[in-house]
Amino acid sequence: MNIDIEKLNAEMRHAHPSEIIKKAIEIGGDRPMVSTNFRPLEAVVLDMATKVKNDISIVWVDSGFMMPQTYAFAEKTIQELKLNINVFVPKMTAARFGGDAAIPSAEQEEELAAFADIFKLEPFRRALTEVNPSLWFTSLRQEQNQNRAAMDIFDMDSSGMLKCNPVFYWSESDMETYIEEQALPDEQRYFDPTKPSLNHECGLHKSGFLK
Template identity: 45%
Template sequence: MTINQISEHNATLRDKSAPEIVRWGIAQANGRAIVSTNFRPYEAVILHLCVQVQPDIPVLWVDHGYNRPATYRYAKKLCDMLHLNLKIYLPRLSAAHRDAIYGPIPSIDDEEELKKFSAMMKLEPFQRGMKELAPAIWFTALRKVQNPHRAKLDILSRDELSDVIKISPIFYWTDTNMEAYLKQHNLPNEWDYFDPAKANEKRECGIHIK
């Protein structure tokens, strides 16, 4: 798909509902669609949207080993509720192994070490998962309101590293829209989430940086 085609599709998809965008994406995938998740707050929305169209869609989750107990419980609850076809990818080192060799999670002020942490514990298993699952279409929960980098994106983009079309059906949704969807479909949420590879919500771990 060329840059011009992506721009044309974005212009059309902006007037479509999230379920319509998912259906369109699944139709483009020829059986090779996936959705990624980290089980952060509101992740139930993108997962529910995708499984309504393709119940067995592979769900790529990089479990870096540093999730809080509430996040693991949330993941289990959503897997049971939505019958997720979960594909878990783990780093080459466990969290305990990494900490023993390299020390604790780097602080937010240590950008260089955070990048190394992210590359080892998150990016490598994610890239391995993308290579093994080999999607043509990758659904994400990216939203414009999340941070300045994501505000520059759109519903449709090309991920150059994986050579895949990335679709964010809820890109223009607000938190109010997300809350309303959760309530409408009786879906749970979870707020005790922390991503050690990002340290705060304004940073990117690298998965969505071209």
Template identity: 40%
Template sequence: MSLDTELDLEKLNKDLGKLSPKKIIEWALSIAKKAVVTTNFRPYEGAILQAVSSVKNDVEVIWCDTGYNTPQTYKHAETLIDSLGLNIQLYVPKQTVAYRNVTLGLPSIDDPKHVLFTEQVKLEPFKRAMKIHKPDVWFTNLRKGQTAFRDSIDIVSKSNDGTLKVSPFYNWSDEDLDGYLVENKIPNEFKYFDPTKVESNRECGLHI
């Protein structure tokens, strides 16, 4: 099987649902010409980063840093980058936070300017990164139960541009991941802030 052939996503997800995250990752890498992992170092991101890097340690890890992360998140990111030897590819907005504070501020999600804010700090850097790296397989840590949209996908789905999106821990709960992190001695960090979402059950638009 390869990405050059049409995939039966329904059957594929049924089959992959019987496998461990590691086996799902191995399968995805076997058909990929270029795979990437995306991360924002939010809680539980250590699981997907460790799982993918343990199978292939040079996979490019795209980090789109909004510039609004907490000090704890930045320290957590450095810890994971160093301990896992991640091949980090860092992308940041074209505008600095200081400049945006003067010209746009930090608009609430009800403010019409929030659309532009989200485009600047998250969507544009992400689209730029994907255009440069051109992956055909994209590993994420999306999980069922996070948002209504994420409940509608599965372990494997396709993004609008045809990239195969693979979420090896899709059916795992927080408790499952807690155990995985402890077993693999991976730190976690909960002091995280996403200025484009604010509410944890809200999509920013990156995955839709």
């Protein structure tokens, strides 16, 4: 896939996320995928993507550590948007690991990295192998943390898979407005055991993860 990423980012900088999704599918091949963790405001990209392609593959890595509210939100969103959901789970259960009490702290860097690999990265690598997407949509936004501020709408990994963050330049207020206007489900109570702080990244969106 021969794409000038820098030029593409400049062209789509002020485009509406829905137009970005259409453009990405147009140039990104016939196997698009949306990843989701059903955190707050996740229904925005899921709704936009399914309105462009109603059978688009949705990948959810369920760590087993999610809050009951998150599972309820996930099921409601899956049903209301009729999502073509593909759920991947770790090879070790949360209970076997030791439950919430065994989750490493931010100070335990090596242990936390190993934990993230077991409960998020390995299942996601499996998802990529099975779903085999040519295009990956995320809900990443520039304002979320300093690590993501350096990213952009489009990127490409070494295998040629195009990655697209259609709401990258949207604010939280933009996302909330879309949720309200489209009457989409949402849930504010959320817990990600692989991210003990706002600026911590589990590794899924770090450079080199897909290489």
